Amino acid sequence: MARAVPADPHDGEAVAKRIENRWALTMVGLVALLVAMVIFTGLHWATMPPSRVETINPSTLHVSGEFVESNLGSAVETDGSVTVRIVGQQYSFTPQCIVVPSRTPVTFRVTSADVIHGMLITGTNINSMVSPGYISTFKTRFEKPGDHLMPCHEFCGTGHEGMWANVKVVEPDAFARLVGPTRRASCDL
Amino acid sequence: MSGPLLRNRWFVGSVGGTFLLLVFSVFVGFVWLPSAQDDSLFKGLLNSICSAAGVPRSWLGEASAPVTSPVKVSEVVMTPTTLDEPSSGGGVGRGATLALRCTMCHGLRGVSTSQTPTLAGQYASSLYKELRDFQSGARASAVMAPLVAELHDQDLRDLSAYYASLPRQQSPATQDLQSAPDIVATGAPMRNIPPCGSCHGRLTAKLGVPWLDPQPRDYLKTQLEAFAHGTRRNDTSAQMRNIARNMTTEEIDASVDYYSGTR
Numbered sequence A: 001m002a003r004a005v006p007a008d009p010h011d012g013e014a015v016a017k018r019i020e021n022r023w024a025l026t027m028v029g030l031v032a033l034l035v036a037m038v039i040f041t042g043l044h045w046a047t048m049p050p051s052r053v054e055t056i057n058p059s060t061l062h063v064s065g066e067f068v069e070s071n072l073g074s075a076v077e078t079d080g081s082v083t084v085r086i087v088g089q090q091y092s093f094t095p096q097c098i099v100v101p102s103r104t105p106v107t108f109r110v111t112s113a114d115v116i117h118g119m120l121i122t123g124t125n126i127n128s129m130v131s132p133g134y135i136s137t138f139k140t141r142f143e144k145p146g147d148h149l150m151p152c153h154e155f156c157g158t159g160h161e162g163m164w165a166n167v168k169v170v171e172p173d174a175f176a177r178l179v180g181p182t183r184r185a186s187c188d189l
Numbered sequence B: 001m002s003g004p005l006l007r008n009r010w011f012v013g014s015v016g017g018t019f020l021l022l023v024f025s026v027f028v029g030f031v032w033l034p035s036a037q038d039d040s041l042f043k044g045l046l047n048s049i050c051s052a053a054g055v056p057r058s059w060l061g062e063a064s065a066p067v068t069s070p071v072k073v074s075e076v077v078m079t080p081t082t083l084d085e086p087s088s089g090g091g092v093g094r095g096a097t098l099a100l101r102c103t104m105c106h107g108l109r110g111v112s113t114s115q116t117p118t119l120a121g122q123y124a125s126s127l128y129k130e131l132r133d134f135q136s137g138a139r140a141s142a143v144m145a146p147l148v149a150e151l152h153d154q155d156l157r158d159l160s161a162y163y164a165s166l167p168r169q170q171s172p173a174t175q176d177l178q179s180a181p182d183i184v185a186t187g188a189p190m191r192n193i194p195p196c197g198s199c200h201g202r203l204t205a206k207l208g209v210p211w212l213d214p215q216p217r218d219y220l221k222t223q224l225e226a227f228a229h230g231t232r233r234n235d236t237s238a239q240m241r242n243i244a245r246n247m248t249t250e251e252i253d254a255s256v257d258y259y260s261g262t263r
């Protein structure tokens, strides 16, 4: 019976194969482009999935450990870098005013005492979730002195809109004058 | 069965290609991209795989030891289940007996007629937290400190349960959020102030935070100003000081008037 089928005058099989080939090449090209974009942004813009996972008990932040109230704000380390510790809670960041030196390596350590908050610093690429139970750690450097706002960008409850902090970047020598005997600094009143 | 499939070059090409893509992507995500990070915990094959996969680790490295507070701060750990441990249930009767020592200032049934706070219908979590803070000295009071010094944790839980069980007094003026001043209903978001009602009831409540109305006007004003000036510091992680210090005198008066029913 199959032999009775007349030869295809339009050469259908060859046409289908050509189209399949083109589609396959297009798809491979698309996938290659996407993977290349991921690699490029990962290597040159340091875009990475949040993978610095570290856990902490959110209900005892104020009792012991590095997030006790007296240890919040900017801490000057022995190597000259600065560690900034912040607690987010309904509905404020503590400290409410964060001061850091310009042209200095800064490590942020941020966590939440209750629900999921977020933080971003305007005019920079700093943007992170602030989750209860986890510490968000990231390193950065501010080149120029200036004032930035730091709003909570994750809806966290009815007072969310009132939740933000100030970030003041000052010259390193001005920062040095703000640092007290405990090597901690913040610009809270 | 597998013979004809493996001879089909479309099958081999697509499945094989997808598999190779998977292997390559795993390499990119777990090895190549982590290697661009400068943390020591991303160095080395095992480290970079674990870190990229999200194994919890300590990311701070070398850091100076935490600075401890020179003043006493609140050490009360509040979770939604803090007050419902089995032993603390049904302590209302025992709390009522213990409360005899409180009636002189806080009223026979927890309703104050002087400048001391009204306790009837207060949230148990808030009562318990404040009692613990009076006991530890995190909240200073020459009157309260000796009264709670001898009490056990269970006593404080029972007292909290008792006062929480009493009927709440409500002044008509404050029943309606429509009549609330802006500071209570909307806050002042441009000046870092969330609405009072977002933590103190009416809008939403926050664990360990007191219900405020009606309370004596002088008491409310004294406490709000103490938070603003940093002389009262038992609010966990400065949650109330952060707000009070940004409030204007007018806002303090407006909120105090609202929550006291101008009593």
Ligand SMILES: [Cu+2]
Pocket (backbone or CB within 6 Å): A088, A089, A091, A116, A117, A118, A152, A153, A154, A155, A156, A160, A163
């Ligand atoms: Cu928030």
